[in-house]
Amino acid sequence: MKQARPYPKLIVTRKAARALKAGHPWVFEGEVIEAEPCANGSVVDVFEENGTWQGAGLLSQESKIRVRIVTRNANDRLDEAFWARRVAYAWEHRKVAMGGCALPGCEPDTNACRVVFSEADGMPGLIVDRYEHVLVSQVGTVGMELLRPIIYPLLLKVLQEDGQDVRCIYERNDSPSRVKEGLPQTKGWWDGQGAEVPDTPRIKVVENGLSFDLDIENSQKTGFFLDQKYNRRAVRQIAGGRRVLDCFCHVGPFGLNAAAGGADFVRCVDVSQTAIDLAAENARLNGLDDRMDFTCANVLEYLPELRKGRARLREEGGPFDLIVLDPPAFTKSRGTVKHAARGYREINYEAMRLLPRGGYLATCSCSHFMTRDLLAEAIADAAHQANVQLKQVEERQQAPDHPILWGVPETHYLDFFVFQVV
Structure with a gap:
């Protein structure tokens, strides 16, 4: 690069340069060959060994991701x-x-x-x-x-x-x-x-015409899961006249959308009593509490209980003909993907065993390590084990306010399926 640059220089390996050229914005600790002295968090210019400028990014001296590229335009000044x-x-x-x-x-x-x-x-x-x-x-x-x-x-x-x-x-x-x-x-x-x-x-907060009372200080993430906005509408569209089981309900958005879509009854289940209390309050806030009820339980234990005990199933409002599975990420690293796949297979199997022929299953994963194909494989294995066949109604992803940047697989993390059990 001929023009003068105001930022410290950092030289990376050819392997790192190839990844950057392909569009991925990260440089890892072991890929740095040489770096000029600079403060943590500074803007740095990244060069390949041969002197080719690869972009400018933000330095993280204590992270394994040493630089995150923010521009590949040499005319940009990060002001x-x-x-x-x-x-x-x-x-x-x-x-x-x-x-x-x-x-x-x-x-x-x-x-x-x-x-x-x-x-x-x-x-x-x-x-x-x-x-x-x-x-x-x-x-x-x-x-x-x-x-x-x-x-x-x-x-x-x-x-x-x-x-x-x-x-x-x-x-x-x-x-x-x-x-x-x-x-x-x-x-x-x-x-x-x-x-x-x-x-x-x-x-x-109002989403999809429904009001939610959010605790942005203590709830998970930033207070709500906005990435499922349109997936909740997909559930609303098929919920009319059905008895719905909303598993891992958090503060109730899937369940409320089902009730708003005309469900006869909705049972919301979550392991957090705080989340259950907020979900119940949200049902009252929207005038839907007459068709909704709430259970604080571990879903991984709760589903087998319902399957094995007819009295327990009736007590909870079943049989159900629409089940929603919106679990937390079962894996946050590549090393635990096989264990996570067993978890997804288990909960989908239990849900399929509870559903009658003609019932519907909405199921998803929110971990980018559990790729779309791995999730589909786990669901297919569950269907085989449950001796049912699945008719796909819809395949969806995260809402577009969580854009997927091609070349950066970490930005694609949510996959969502709707099936009919046949």
Whole structure:
């Protein structure tokens, strides 16, 4: 590269360069040959051994992922204007992908959506979800930690200038990934630049025309699982007149969508009593509690109980003819995929044994290590073991506010199937 560059230089192996050329943005610790001295979290220029510039990225000195590339355009300077463009591009994508998708007579789908999805939006280590007037952020890298004073005001500015009623940011910086970056785990309201700070982290959110009371301080992730927005609609469409079992229900969004779709009865099950209490409150909030009931139980133990005891099944509101399986990620590493596959096979087997012929199963995985093909294989094995055949109704993925960046398989993590048991 002939032009002068303002950033420290980092030289990587040919293997790393090949991965970068293919579109993957990570440089691993063992791929660094030489690096000029610089502060942790700095912008660095990445060069191949032969001197070819591969891009500029953010340095993480304590992480195995040593550099995360943010641009491959040599004309870019990673200043405030650069990050303003990134935020604007991210918001524009949500408007295009979701702006016209709202259910008739309901709120815009952009009122509750993911605004920034880390690498997929060119801001590695940053997650930002919108819940009505509140943005909830998770920062997982030291580079983004240092950029918070720049990016947070830009998020508010870009959305407010577009006419969005967004007033404040709540930080859920308590994820385990921060430990790998040498960052402390914290949570609380960001009080920079005169942002309005509410008295409570409990907020009301409307999604798919349904109201949810969320605890963004203590609930999982940022408070809700927005990636299933349209998959919940798929369940709503087939729920009419059915008795529904919603497993791993969290705060009840699949169950509520089923009830709103005309289900005769919905049983929601989750191992967390806090989640069950919130799900019950959400049912009352939407006037659906007359057709819904709730059980705090470990689903892995609960499903076999129902299958083996007819009295227990009737007690819980069964028999059921639509079962939803939305488990947490059974694997978060490549080394535990085989064990996770057994878990997916087990819960799908138990669900299939409970369903009558003609019943429906909605099932998914939210781990990118459990690929679509591995999940399909586990489901097929379960069907063989249960001696049933599956007729596929629909195959879906995460909602488009969680965009999948080709060349970066980590951004594709949610696969969702709807089957009829025949």
